[in-house]
Amino acid sequence: MKIWTQLLLLISSLSFYGQTGAVSGKVTDGHDGIPAASIIVSPIGYSLATDEDGNYFIKDIPYGNYEIIFSAVGFKTIRKKIAIDKPEAILLTIVMEEDNLALEEVVITGTMKEVSRSESPIPVEIITPKLFKKNPTASLFEAVGMINGVQPQLNCNVCNTGDIHINGMEGPYTMILIDGMPIVSALSTVYGLSGIPNSIVERIEVVKGPASSLYGSEAMGGIINVITKSPVKAPIISADTFVTSWGELSMDGAVKINTGKATSLLGLNYFNYNHRADKNGDNFTDVTQQNRISVFNKWNFEREENRVFSLAGRYVYEDRWGGELNWSKKWRGSDSIYGESIYTKRAEMIGLYQLPATERIFTQFSYNWHDQNSYYGYTPYMATQQVAFVQTYWDKQFGEGHTFLLGAAFRYTEYDDNTPATASADGTSNQPQRTPLPGVFIQDEWHLNDNHKLLGGYRFDYDKNHGGVHSPRAAYKFSPNANNTIRASFGTGFRVVNLFTEDHAALTGARDVVIAEALKPERSYNGNLNYILKIPTESFFLGFDVTGFYSYFTNKIVGDFDTDPDKIIYDNLKGHAISQGVSLNTDLTFTFPLKVMAGISYMDVFQIEDKGNGAVRSQQLHAPKWSGNLISTYTFRKGVSIDLTANWYGPMRLPILPNDYRPEYSPWFCIANIQMTKKFDYGLEFYGGIKNLFDFVPKDPILRPFDPFDKHVDDPVNNPNGYTFDPSYNYASMQGRRVFLGVRYNLL
Structure with a gap:
């Protein structure tokens, strides 16, 4: 390929007696430059990428007619025909449109491994910084309300603590993860999403419905996974x-x-x-x-x-x-x-x-x-x-x-x-609660063909007070073409409860707990x-x-x-x-x-x-x-x-x-x-x-x-x-x- 390219360049150069031109400009999404956008000059095969501000400069292009191809992940490819017939650089600014069909966000929450969102057999909804910047908030607690069916709910008019409801279920049924880890739970649930700097958040993934077969206790109503930036x-x-x-x-x-x-x-x-x-x-x-x-x-x-x-x-x-x-x-x-x-x-x-x-x-x-x-x-x-x-x-x-x-x-x-x-x-001494919870899990994602995918999962946990807990789940995805996708899933969930750590109403002092x-x-x-x-x-x-x-x-x-x-x-x-x-x-x-x-x-x-x-x-x-x-x-x-x-x-x-x-x-x-x-x-x-x-x-x-x-x-x-x-x-x-x-x- 290199030999043919060099030969073509030589022929082009001889034809125009060594005369060359240049093309420069900027690739944007309408207001911001797009870094690392790919640029190919056809048919000579020149290629380069835009800089961090979306700027580019292609020099030493022999006189002739060319097609310049601009592409970037998540944007529609643009082709521009251009004639190089003078030594001065031609200014060419490109505005790229977001490609809703090609944009393949990577998600991990549904299956505990990276997979494109469209290929996941588990439906996953996403909030990106681009979305929650449209209504800036001081905490992620408020930001997740931008997802349909997810409701940040204040539970006290005095101290303004709250929890997050998914499909109408109270906060204790929502498991909150940071980078896939159950780092926010129980006592910290009402404060867990406060104080996470928005500037370090890559995206927020939401799975509605039980996911205990992968994540264990508390994942019985839904999951909110905060993915931090690399x-x-x-x-x-x-x-x-x-x-x-x-x-x-x-x-x-x-x-x-x-x-x-x-x-x-x-x-x-x-x-x-x-x-x-x-x-x-x-x-x-x-x-x-x-x-x-x-x-x-x-x-x-x-x-x-x-x-x-x-x-x-x-x-x-x-x-x-x-x-x-x-x-x-x-x-x-x-x-x-x-x-x-x-x-x-x-x-x-x-x-x-x-x-x-x-x-x-x-x-x-x-x-x-x-x-x-x-x-x-x-x-x-x-x-x-x-x-x-x-x-x-x-x-x-x-x-x-x-x-x-x-x-x-x-x-x-x-x-x-x-x-x-x-x-x-007997109420005479203090006795902290110590709860070990071991578990094992298995999952098989079966790619039947390009249109069908099947997922099965099972988890077994053992609680010292309640014994063994079984959590199976199954999911099926059918995509007859790129524009239609059907997903069906069934899952089970469980929750070992400590109500004092989860129900703020018990702590207001206005009512006694029985x-x-x-x-x-x-x-x-x-x-x-x-x-x-x-x-x-x-x-x-x-x-x-x-x-x-x-x-x-x-x-x-x-x-x-x-x-x-x-x-x-x-x-x-x-x-x-x-x-x-x-x-x-x-x-x-x-x-x-x-x-x-x-x-x-x-x-x-x-x-x-x-x-x-x-x-x-x-x-x-x-x-x-x-x-x-x-x-x-x-x-x-x-x-x-x-x-x-x-x-x-x-x-x-x-x-x-x-x-x-x-x-x-x-x-x-x-x-x-x-x-x-x-x-x-x-x-x-x-x-x-x-x-x-x-x-x-x-x-x-x-x-x-x-x-x-x-x-x-x-x-x-x-x-x-x-x-x-x-x-x-x-x-x-x-x-x-x-x-x-x-x-x-x-x-x-």
């Missing part, structure tokens, strides 16, 4: 800072460091909010005061034969409080002025090591330590948790059709607090049917992604808020619970610079319990039957774009007290945001906009805020209904409309 591929410097008219300050940054055969990514996140807003006039802070700092450091080490070795660590400190406006730290733990004050310290370590063997054998390990020092009014909650995890698995290809995954895992949890949860049987009996582990059985349709045309691309889901739960642990207004009574459900529904996601991209993504979900989440006089059906709290989202972007010339994002919810059932004057179901509401961004050269951009455009806030979020310690409850004249202080009536943030301004910078 230091090798990360920008040299990245930074993102914004402020709001409510006084919030978020600072996020990262820097890449090269040291010999190792590359490091150091990330820092700082968030501060210290403004005592009380727009509804109940003398309580509308938004919790927060001061949080998080440091993240990840290392990739270069090894022989490209074997993998990475280490990462994170430390988080947070001081948050909410309560009456005149509260200060001197009132912490007193019964004079009500406040909920939480000090959190957390350290994490994550590692991945590929063994030096001919086979693909990997070992993953993690450790986290979480310390919480808190007061809910005058109720103290002091807790410490340590979780150690190690897992080894063998990724083996058998023949052309079978890919096996065989592994073993061990998780050890130690939990200690000042509640009866860790007291000895455990009715020895709790049994929960089980879930889930089926999903997913259909993806792609409709490419000359003027637009339209994508449909529709999923029907059904989950059946047994031994579900429920909190009874209704029997006694002063108590939360926990018990295994004497019956079953069901989460069922359908969700539709659409993706519409036009040839002009407009892109729209929208989703809608219908969910029916309920439980049926036998209370001695027949089966009684009750709707799940905080699970709206209808919900949806919208992300719309229009890009103007000169690097200006406008983003409109929105989440809307139908009525959801709320925790109310007997004879409560507040409605049992929330109203329809929408939280919409608008943002304008201006991008400049060299990776600099400014952005600003309005959050909560319609200024929606809930009404009467706290019952009897004037008597938070219930000192005057027994007053038949002023309190004839016997109401007690209750801050759990929550369905949306109390933050109203606010303006934000920010700046980002990336140096590649």
Whole structure:
């Protein structure tokens, strides 16, 4: 090939007596340069790649007619015919369009190994930094709400802690991973996604439905896997800072460091909010005061034969409080002025090591330590948790059709607090909970042919209190062509529960906790049917992604808020619970610079319990039957774009007290945001906009805020209904409309 190329060059050179020209320019996506785009000059075969800013320069091209081919991953290939007939360089700027059909995001959560999203037999939904920058947030807790069917839910109007619901199921049913490690669970669930620097996040993967056959306990409702950036591929410097008219300050940054055969990514996140807003006039802070700092450091080490070795660590400190406006730290733990004050310290370590063997054998390990020092009014909650995890698995290809995954895992949890949860049987001494949980798993992905793929998996875990737990699953994928894909899956999940670490309502101090009996582990059985349709045309691309889901739960642990207004009574459900529904996601991209993504979900989440006089059906709290989202972007010339994002919810059932004057179901509401961004050269951009455009806030979020310690409850004249202080009536943030301004910078 080289000989023929040289011959052709020689002939061309002789024909034009050695005269040559040049072509220069820039390859962009409409506003940003595309680095490493491939450029080929046909037929002479000249090839090169654009630099980090998308610029290129091709010199010494003999006079003649040529076709220049521009290509880049995730973009449509462009061919330009050009005539070289003068020595001056010809300026040629190329604007490439995103290729929805060719863009193959790599996902790992569904099968625990890298596979293109379209080839995965398990449906996986993705949020990339490109998406959550369209509505900048101070934490990933808020960012995941951009996925249809995923609902960040605040559970307390005073301290603003919350959890993440998938398909209407409460937070404890959602397993949160960082780089595939169960680093965020139990005690840290309500704070786990706060303080992860956005600048170190590569993408967020969401799997809806049980995945216990691979990930064990807690993965019975769904998985959120935060994939951090590889230091090798990360920008040299990245930074993102914004402020709001409510006084919030978020600072996020990262820097890449090269040291010999190792590359490091150091990330820092700082968030501060210290403004005592009380727009509804109940003398309580509308938004919790927060001061949080998080440091993240990840290392990739270069090894022989490209074997993998990475280490990462994170430390988080947070001081948050909410309560009456005149509260200060001197009132912490007193019964004079009500406040909920939480000090959190957390350290994490994550590692991945590929063994030096001919086979693909990997070992993953993690450790986290979480310390919480808190007061809910005058109720103290002091807790410490340590979780150690190690897992080894063998990724083996058998023949052309079978890919096996065989592994073993061990998780050890130690939990200690000042509640009866860790007291000895006679209540005279402290007895921390120590929970070893070993497990083995196997998975076979069978590639039948280009159209059919089958996956089967099985896991066995052993719990010292509950014995052996079996978790099988199966999935099938059928793709008759590139524009149609059908996926069907069935899976089981289980959860070993420590309710004190998972249910914040038990810690508010407003109600006493009653455990009715020895709790049994929960089980879930889930089926999903997913259909993806792609409709490419000359003027637009339209994508449909529709999923029907059904989950059946047994031994579900429920909190009874209704029997006694002063108590939360926990018990295994004497019956079953069901989460069922359908969700539709659409993706519409036009040839002009407009892109729209929208989703809608219908969910029916309920439980049926036998209370001695027949089966009684009750709707799940905080699970709206209808919900949806919208992300719309229009890009103007000169690097200006406008983003409109929105989440809307139908009525959801709320925790109310007997004879409560507040409605049992929330109203329809929408939280919409608008943002304008201006991008400049060299990776600099400014952005600003309005959050909560319609200024929606809930009404009467706290019952009897004037008597938070219930000192005057027994007053038949002023309190004839016997109401007690209750801050759990929550369905949306109390933050109203606010303006934000920010700046980002990336140096590649």
